[in-house]
Amino acid sequence: MWAIIRNRLLMLVLVIFGVSFITFLMSNVIPGDPARMIVGVKASEETYQRVREQMGLNDPLYIQYLHYVKGLLSGDLGTSLRTQQPVLDDLITYFPATMELVLFTFVVAIILGVAIGVLTAVKSNTVWDYVGRIFSISGASLPVFWSGLMVIILFYGVLGWLPASERIDLFVDAPPTITGLYTVDSLLGGNMKAFNNALLHLVLPVTVLAFAHLSTISRQIRASMLEVLQQDYIKTARANGLSSGLLIFRYALRNALMPTVTVVGLSIGSLLGGAVVTETIFNWPGLGKYVVDSIANLDFPAIMGFTIMIASGYVLINLIVDLLYMALDPQIRE
Numbered sequence: 001m002w003a004i005i006r007n008r009l010l011m012l013v014l015v016i017f018g019v020s021f022i023t024f025l026m027s028n029v030i031p032g033d034p035a036r037m038i039v040g041v042k043a044s045e046e047t048y049q050r051v052r053e054q055m056g057l058n059d060p061l062y063i064q065y066l067h068y069v070k071g072l073l074s075g076d077l078g079t080s081l082r083t084q085q086p087v088l089d090d091l092i093t094y095f096p097a098t099m100e101l102v103l104f105t106f107v108v109a110i111i112l113g114v115a116i117g118v119l120t121a122v123k124s125n126t127v128w129d130y131v132g133r134i135f136s137i138s139g140a141s142l143p144v145f146w147s148g149l150m151v152i153i154l155f156y157g158v159l160g161w162l163p164a165s166e167r168i169d170l171f172v173d174a175p176p177t178i179t180g181l182y183t184v185d186s187l188l189g190g191n192m193k194a195f196n197n198a199l200l201h202l203v204l205p206v207t208v209l210a211f212a213h214l215s216t217i218s219r220q221i222r223a224s225m226l227e228v229l230q231q232d233y234i235k236t237a238r239a240n241g242l243s244s245g246l247l248i249f250r251y252a253l254r255n256a257l258m259p260t261v262t263v264v265g266l267s268i269g270s271l272l273g274g275a276v277v278t279e280t281i282f283n284w285p286g287l288g289k290y291v292v293d294s295i296a297n298l299d300f301p302a303i304m305g306f307t308i309m310i311a312s313g314y315v316l317i318n319l320i321v322d323l324l325y326m327a328l329d330p331q332i333r334e
Contacts, residue, residue, distance in 0.1 A: 008319035012312060019311040020072060020304070024065050027300040034081050034300060077308070078301030082294060087305035090290060096180025097167055098279070098286030102271045103181075104202050105209040109267065113214035114253075117221025122248060124226060132218065140215035148208045148281040155204060163201050165283035172197045205282045209275065213267050220263045224256035231255075261324050268317050272310055 034055065052058050056067055071078060077087035120132035156164035167182055168174055175185035175194050182198035228234060229252055238247060272287075279288030287306060294302035 005319065005323075008315060008322065012315040015311050015315050016072065016308055017069070019308050020069065021065070023304040023307050024068055027304060028061060028064075030298075030300075034298075072308075077305035080294070080299055080302045082297045082299040082302065087301050090302065091287065091305055091309055094285065094287045094290045097284060098272065098275055098288060100167075100181040100183065101202065101205055101209070101275055101279070101284060101286060102268070104183075104206045105213070105271055106268060108206055108210040109214040109217060110264065112210065113217030114221055116214070116218040118225060118248065118253060120218070121222045121225030121229065133222075136215035136218045138215075139211045139213070142212070144208060144212050144277045145281055147211065148205075148278060151204050151208055152281070162203050164204060165201075167201050167285060168194065168198050169201075205278050205284055208281075209271065209278045213271060216263055216267060217260065220260045221256060224259050225252060228252045228256045261321055264321075272313050 056064055059067075068078070075088060077091070079085070080087050080090055083090055116132045116136060120129045120136075123129050152164045155162045163169065172194055173191075175182060175189050175191050178185045178188055183195055183202070186192070186195035186198060234247065234252055238244075275284075275286060276288035276292060278284065279286045280292050283289065287309075291303060291306040293299075294306070
């Protein structure tokens with residue numbers, strides 16, 4: 001276990017440096033002048049050159065990259081050109097909103113994905129199987145921006161049942177920040193009004209994002225379950241009179257989860273990156289909305305910081321997946 005952790009942490013360092021090099025190179029290839037964006041188009045040439053010198057933009061590219069890497073080693077991701085705040089502070093500020101969205105989406109996608117996968121495997125080649133597969137394929141086929149706009153039009157514009165933007169209504173006081181997750185903080189503070197309102201704001205974005213990701217999980221569960229249900233030990237247990245519920249959920253599903261763990265882990269990573277479109281559509285004040293606004297303003301330090309954060313998250317998720325493998329399969333621990 002410690003060898004796996006050590007190797008993954010070493011990979012994390014290599015990934016960070018690799019991603020930092022690629023993003024730094026791309027930020028210098030794309031047309032745009034950070035110094036000009038700061039001083040404005042009407043600033044004098046003297047002011048413009050002074051800002052370029054202060055930002056180190058007159059140095060050779062390799063010198064600029066070494067300064068950037070030196071900052072990374074000390075936890076400095078640079079300063080956002082748009083907010084004029086340290087990028088790390090911005091990421092910490094916007095991260096809880098994205099994490100709340102991702103956590104709720106993950107729970108919904110796991111529950112529905114596993115349920116649909118097990119149902120379609122047990123009821124293979126029946127109407128339940130066909131309906132479940134159509135539902136799953138629809139989630140993977142429909143673009144998030146389209147399904148997001150459709151649910152906003154229906155449930156907010158036409159029916160008026162659910163809010164379509166932000167994390168909480170303007171007339172509801174946000175709970176005191178403890179974890180940054182409005183639902184958790186409102187429960188800890190005993191503010192049920194804020195909890196209910198924050199939960200309502202999560203319904204539409206979570207539904208859209210979960211619908212797009214549960215298809216992968218359900219199809220993987222179905223394929224694994226079909227393979228496991230054909231194993232001899234399952235047939236023997238069924239012949240000995242073991243109940244269907246115990247057979248499916250205690251024995252078959254446990255073994256079917258092994259290959260699904262990787263898919264679930266990758267889904268979490270894609271949720272962090274995929275939340276960009278969802279947060280933009282629902283005006284959700286998270287990392288996705290932050291990086292979209294940064295892209296629109298050519299805020300390269302913010303874009304690079306976001307990219308490094310997501311890449312690091314993928315490596316850490318892979319580490320958790322490896323540890324889960326060890327927990328699910330005792331043979332791997334030997």
